[in-house]
Amino acid sequence: MSAALETADNRQNLRRVVIDPVSRVEGHGKVTLLIDEDDQVREARLHIVEFRGFEVFIQGRPYWEVPVMVQRLCGICPVSHHLAAAKALDHIVGAPQVTASAEKMRRLMHYGQILQSHALHFFHLSSPDLLFGFESDVGRRNIVGVAGEYPEVARQGVLLRKFGQEVIRATAGKRIHGTGAVPGGMNRHLSADDRAMLAADADKMVSWSQDAVALVKRLHRAVPELYDNFGTFDSRMMSLVRADGAMDLYGGALRFRDAEGAIILDGVADQDYDQVIHEEVRSWSYMKFPFMHESGPDAGWYKVGPLARVQNCDFIPSPLAEVERQEFVAHGAGRPVHATLAYHWARMIEMLHAAEVIRSMLDDPDLMSGELMASGPRAREGVGIIEAPRGTLIHHYRVGDDDLVSMCNLIVSTTHNNQAMNTAIRTVASRYLSGRKLTEGLLNHIEVAIRAFDPCLSCATHALGKMPMVLELQAPDGSIFERFRRD
């Protein structure tokens, strides 16, 4: 079984293969494989060098600076950190419930972020693999190749992303390093000009998102054997869910399901996350492994992100996406879909939902007027949880009477998915790589599995389809006997 591939016996007798994508932004991911003399993969590990220094960096800073400061955590999802921090700090300033105008502005910002991030991930990062094949010509396997072969798909991808970025600019003030959300509320309304500009394109965005869902479904149906089985593994799932069971990416309470789809824990208030989720440290990984405390690290891990969310909720509160959710659930035939590549399908359903939410919100007068700030009795501690594009994002702060942050704990989506991504690459390694001579195309299978979860790892260089990568095959004595490089 693939889980056995975490640590091999007699490691010193094995060949070591390293896939080391260099990424320009915060996350740096690396895969190491240990291979025996019969080319069997005996160990596979995904290492992510997390920028843990950030939590220390935030300590001693004034709390009102934090929602802006934390955007430096990640170049891909700054808005999610901005909002999660603001939500946590709402508690500090005594405003766990912000005003209607503030909450709606933040929601709009967040769904703009979901839309732009999902569009970027699917069209720029993953569609080249899915449209051309995992082992296709590496020179064409990028967004430029997609633009050549499928110009309309590429164009819609670019414009969907741009629309999401415009939503962010209109709500946060800027596309990146916005300052819209502040502890206790927001510092701006939506302007009439921005509302009109967004409303003019909203219908088109919904219909293009429908096209994107249809495209993913076509891909699934064309090669069901691959799409249903590639990197597939059972696991628990976690996400925020609204009180009535609806999908809610901005807020709600935590729900956990087991691999069969039964709810094992529901209605966990965000402030209580640390009663339920603990993190395990493993010697070989910088990144911790979160798990449900009551079940222990071996059984209690879970996956987060679109695949978990679409199946964890009872319904999606927007009509077109709800129809798609039902079709998705039906595909599982009575059991949750655990296929790694189904992340893309679920992601596009969420993108459609985000487009529908944005379209319906734009008519709300609260966005353009109404009180933006709330306050109440000071508190010393606050937790903010948001469903970021890639999954559950937790920000937790303690603030002293002097207004400085005294403790900061962050659990980002990538960390929640640490065990899940490791399990996915082990499943793929044993199924596709074992017993074969390794090629770039075969190694790309590993990356395809990782990409399905998380674009932050390979980030910006990757967006151009150029992931500089060095492969080294080491002899048991540590000497390198084979090395090739892809730029």
Place this chain on the structure above:
Amino acid sequence: MTRRFMFDGQPVAFEDGQTIMEAARAAGHFIPYLCWHPDFPPHGSCKLCIVKVGGRHVSSCALPAKEGMEVESNTPEINAERRALLQMLFVEGNHFCPSCEKSGNCQLQALAYELEMTSARFNHIFPDRPVDASHPDMLLEFNRCIFCELCVRASRDVDKKSVFSLTNRGIHKHLVVSAESGRLGDTDFSRDDLAANICPVGVILRKRVGFAVPIGQRIYDEKPISQVSMEAEK
């Protein structure tokens, strides 16, 4: 009979005792500055207000105007020198504008835009002094101090409290709070003091305000500092 000197090729009238800075401003000419303030005597430390007179670079805030002087200010040579001074100030402190709450209201940032400073040029020093949050209403972020001494002068000469002073020299120069503990909370500093409201950069900050005013709607977002500075005195 009014006396005049030439400022960037234009005649500027002056009265006895007026500095080049004062006379030029009265005539509507902006000269960049950081440590100068209309309500205080010239300080001459920031050197941003340098001009060229008779081949020499002098501080216009301190030099009295003289009949027939030829003053060069807004020239490529002088502006390049000002840019270099700004670049040194930027690397001496932690001036990371995207996450600084003073962004848009900061004179250092505004002058960098005004003088088209586009790179840091020198190596960052990254000072690491902890913030002083001991005061109930005010926060001190020492890592952004540009040593203009406006707070020192305001607290001593106007507020009559002498809360601040500068200590050491050169690269070790830094702002200190005059209390045995060294903490602002142990002084009689008040948010209504002139010294609490005079810092041109993001050192002396009112607590819990932060980003309440959106970036993009702040003083120097709306108008360049050359315009804001000249309008302030009208």
